[in-house]
Amino acid sequence: MSVQSLTYLFVGITFTLYIIIAIRSRAGSTSEFYIAGKGVHPIANGMATAADWMSAASFISMAGLISFLGRDGSVYLMGWTGGYVLLALLLAPYLRKFGQYTVPDFIGTRYYSSLARIVAVICLIIVSFTYVAGQMRGVGIVFSRFLEVDINTGVIIGMAIVFFYAVLGGMKGITYTQVAQYCVLIFAYLVPAVFISILITGNPIPQMGFGDQLINEPTYLLTKLDQVMMDLGFRAYTSGVKETIDVFCITAALMLGTAGLPHVIVRFFTVPDVAAARKSAGYALVFIAILYTTAPAVASFARINLFESTHNITYTTAPEWFKNWERIGLIAWKDKNQDGKIQHAAGNAFKPIKPIFSDQIGDFGQREISNEVNLNNNNEVYIDRDIIVLASPEIANLPPWIIALVAAGALAAALSTAAGLLLVISSAVSHDLIKKTFAKNISEKKELALARSSVLVAVVIAGLFGIYPPAFVAQVVAFAFGLAAATLFPAILMGIFSKSMNKEGAIAGMLTGLIFTFSYILFFKFLNPQLNSSEYWLWGISPEGIGFVGMLLNLLVSNLLRLITPKTPIHVKEMVDNIRQP
Amino acid sequence: MDKFAENRHQYWRSNLKLVFSLLLIWFSVSFGCGILFADYLDQFTFFGFKLGFWFAQQGSIYIFVFLIFIYINRMKKLDEKLKSITNKDE
Numbered sequence: 001m002s003v004q005s006l007t008y009l010f011v012g013i014t015f016t017l018y019i020i021i022a023i024r025s026r027a028g029s030t031s032e033f034y035i036a037g038k039g040v041h042p043i044a045n046g047m048a049t050a051a052d053w054m055s056a057a058s059f060i061s062m063a064g065l066i067s068f069l070g071r072d073g074s075v076y077l078m079g080w081t082g083g084y085v086l087l088a089l090l091l092a093p094y095l096r097k098f099g100q101y102t103v104p105d106f107i108g109t110r111y112y113s114s115l116a117r118i119v120a121v122i123c124l125i126i127v128s129f130t131y132v133a134g135q136m137r138g139v140g141i142v143f144s145r146f147l148e149v150d151i152n153t154g155v156i157i158g159m160a161i162v163f164f165y166a167v168l169g170g171m172k173g174i175t176y177t178q179v180a181q182y183c184v185l186i187f188a189y190l191v192p193a194v195f196i197s198i199l200i201t202g203n204p205i206p207q208m209g210f211g212d213q214l215i216n217e218p219t220y221l222l223t224k225l226d227q228v229m230m231d232l233g234f235r236a237y238t239s240g241v242k243e244t245i246d247v248f249c250i251t252a253a254l255m256l257g258t259a260g261l262p263h264v265i266v267r268f269f270t271v272p273d274v275a276a277a278r279k280s281a282g283y284a285l286v287f288i289a290i291l292y293t294t295a296p297a298v299a300s301f302a303r304i305n306l307f308e309s310t311h312n313i314t315y316t317t318a319p320e321w322f323k324n325w326e327r328i329g330l331i332a333w334k335d336k337n338q339d340g341k342i343q344h345a346a347g348n349a350f351k352p353i354k355p356i357f358s359d360q361i362g363d364f365g366q367r368e369i370s371n372e373v374n375l376n377n378n379n380e381v382y383i384d385r386d387i388i389v390l391a392s393p394e395i396a397n398l399p400p401w402i403i404a405l406v407a408a409g410a411l412a413a414a415l416s417t418a419a420g421l422l423l424v425i426s427s428a429v430s431h432d433l434i435k436k437t438f439a440k441n442i443s444e445k446k447e448l449a450l451a452r453s454s455v456l457v458a459v460v461i462a463g464l465f466g467i468y469p470p471a472f473v474a475q476v477v478a479f480a481f482g483l484a485a486a487t488l489f490p491a492i493l494m495g496i497f498s499k500s501m502n503k504e505g506a507i508a509g510m511l512t513g514l515i516f517t518f519s520y521i522l523f524f525k526f527l528n529p530q531l532n533s534s535e536y537w538l539w540g541i542s543p544e545g546i547g548f549v550g551m552l553l554n555l556l557v558s559n560l561l562r563l564i565t566p567k568t569p570i571h572v573k574e575m576v577d578n579i580r581q582p
Numbered sequence: 583m584d585k586f587a588e589n590r591h592q593y594w595r596s597n598l599k600l601v602f603s604l605l606l607i608w609f610s611v612s613f614g615c616g617i618l619f620a621d622y623l624d625q626f627t628f629f630g631f632k633l634g635f636w637f638a639q640q641g642s643i644y645i646f647v648f649l650i651f652i653y654i655n656r657m658k659k660l661d662e663k664l665k666s667i668t669n670k671d672e
Contacts (some may be wrong), residue, residue: 066639074638075614078612081643085608089601090648094659207640211630238635239655247617255612279632282650289643442652532635580594582661 006404007147014184014408015161018415021180030448033099034427035269040175042276046283048137048175048429049267051182051416053080053258053284054133054291056138059185059413064388066299067306067563070237073299075250080479081285081292082251083258091259092268094496096277097579101269102427103262103488113505121428123487124262128421129461130480131263132476135421136466138414141386144328149370155466159413160420163459167452167466171270171490174419181412185342187289188409192393192402193294196301225304232311233346233377237303246537249545256551257481260489262428263420274582302392309395310342310381315364320344321394326367329357330384333366334373334430337380340364347377355382362513380515383567422462422483426454479521482543486550494558496580499573501558509558568571586668600656604649612642619629 001009031038040048053356058080064074098106103124108117136155143154165173190206196207201221213220219227226236235241243248258264267284268277309319315333322342331356333342340363351373360368390410391403428450442450487510494501494509521543541549610653615623628636 063620071638072633074635077639078616078642081646082608085605085646089604089653154670208629211628213630222631222635231613237630240620244617247614249629251612251617266632275654275658275661278650278654282647282654284646289647293640391625491635505643581590582657582664 002401003400004148005124006401007298007407009145010401010408011411014180014412016545017180017376018161018165018177020170021176023175024170024530026168030101030444030451032432033170033448034351034431035171035266038099038270038272040270040272040280041434042271042280043283044175044179045267045271045276046287047182048178048270049202049264049280049284050287051178051412052267052420053070053186053261053264053288053417054182054185054413054416055412055417056135058291058295059410059444060138060141060187061386062389063298063302063392064294064385065301067388068385070235070559071240072242072247073296075242075247075254077292077296079251079254080258082283082290083255084285084288085269086255086259086277087264088285091265091276091492092281093175093582094266094579095265095492097274097581098285101431102424103265103492104209104428105431106495107488107491110572110575111491111501111506112569113503113507116491116503116507116510119507120488120491120513123483123514125425125430126259127480127484129465130265130423130525131261132418132421132458132462135418135466136462137150138410139418142390142414143412144376147368147407147456149382149407150253151449152467158418159459159463159466159535163456166419166422166459166570167464169265170451171465174416176271178416178420180285181416184412185409185416186287186548188405189294189298189389190397192396192406193298193301196392197297198509200301200304206301207293208295210300221300221304225300228304229308232307232344235346237300245539246542246545249294249541249548251545253485253545253547253551254481256485256489257483257547259382260484260487260492261480262488263417263424264483265492266424266427267420271332275351279571298389298392302388302395305392305395306383307344311344312341314341315366316340318346319395320491321391324394325384325387329355329367330387331355332369332382334369334371334380335362335364335366336373336375336378341402343378343380345377345379347379348374349377349379350374350380354384355383378461422455422458425458426451429454429458439539450563480517482517482521483514485547486517486554487548490558499576500562500568502565502568505560508512508552508561513550514556516553518545519571520546589664589667593660596660597657600653600660604653608646608649611637611645616642 062076065076071534082114095106100106100109104120107120108114139158140154143149147154165177193206194204198204201209201212202215203209203212210221214224222238226238228239240247245248269281271280310322322331323542326333334349350369351374352371355369356371358368358370362368388407393406430447443462489508489511491510493507495508524543539547593629615634616638623634623637624632626633
């Protein structure tokens, strides 16, 4: 069978599975809809959290990023796993003890204020929608490359599936579909990694394989990769170029942001008790770590394979995958030295970096581009980082069923995260804004209907993001983590660990974090992208890492203000005492 | 302070101490070994990896998992202790 029909088969089977699970675990009450009736087993919740967390970005883009960044890519590995330690030790058990439905619920109750609740809802919506946009792009890429359908059709199919199981099943349906999606995605990620590891190093465990010797010569893989890259004018793979302070702040912002992401936090509301919340955070990190420790191995395998299979190879005899990805515009080649061969070197091949294809076909059959050619280097190739994971089975010449499996896995990753995000957005709207703020008297039945219709609205908006992708999707990821780190994380943390933190302090802190981080990112990413380099940054901290500074400012402002404003009421202090007990 | 409040206070103190020491390790393996001292550690080799590189891309993640499980176990013991003391007092 061809790759395409196998992909249809795998995607068809997995989608049917998700729908069956959703029908079997429909939600009947608001408690089931928002938090799965608090009846999820810690291991199941660990898997669901892992699927919820590992998005299209983790599955598709992360290994590609690391592949091109080398050691600097470690910020994602440590940042996106280290956050779980904070979550497990500082937030999850207490939030579970608190026992309500949403993150703004906690902030609104702990800071005895509707205003605090609304500020939290605003932060939550900005963070979550930013994130959803990225998932839709992932769905689009997979559909267009592997199923060869129009990106828009792909997005609509994806949205229809998510809509179906989120509206029907609420958190309960999502939880059990996420468990299935975790199994699909982790299997799809590991199988090619194990095969490639065996092919390159003979070691079946990728985590050890990339530290091993190559199968065809007695050199360590990383030593060889460093060597090849330095010969081509790159810096060594295992060295970094980013400033240490920037690496530090990005890692911190990603960790704190991870711990403050509402769709992850809310997963710990779904387990039976405090001990189960702790356990499921542990299991979640185990399930996540399986992928996160494989990713850097995939990254280095892909990088070395990329050079070996295409560097100094005549275009006409170049492997099929090179042309497949060129056809959908994620690879481009410009024969600078007119020798008909593909050459890699350090630096961007063209200006602007992304290729603009003209309709012409070059002498060798390649797609011609109309970008200005960058003559300062010998690099002839543009490769979109997002294709590394999707293409690496093809690059390593693995059988078609593995390629199809990876496509199904990427869709599982994108859909599970999208569903989790859409649910927190809709529960923030139906529960926090409508039920708790504007229309306190509505019945449970009405609230449930409202929750379902807000999922519908959220799905449609997310679908529009997928069909008309804002040009800035890639740039806004920094927003999600930075804002979660600077607003929600410190507010929850102080809410648990400092009884004297009052509403004035918390609200001012969240607003400070929000405004500071938002403006910094806006300034460098959108208003003045030409200034976006270390000499203009505050203390050399990039917009990706500024959320850490935002968090420090939040803590500073909130703690200063609480000293000069009325004290926390006694019943709130008692509530804090209560959540501190198991 | 009554006995009940005293026990809860004790429980919270032990909890804070535990969390603080685990976070100290959390900080030293990631920000310490993986970032601040990565270049220095890179002179040592560990199963074919430069050590700093290994901490940044593998080691810190394993230790994170380990830390959470220590926390789960210690807290379970603390919970049980609190429960047994409270029951005895009643």
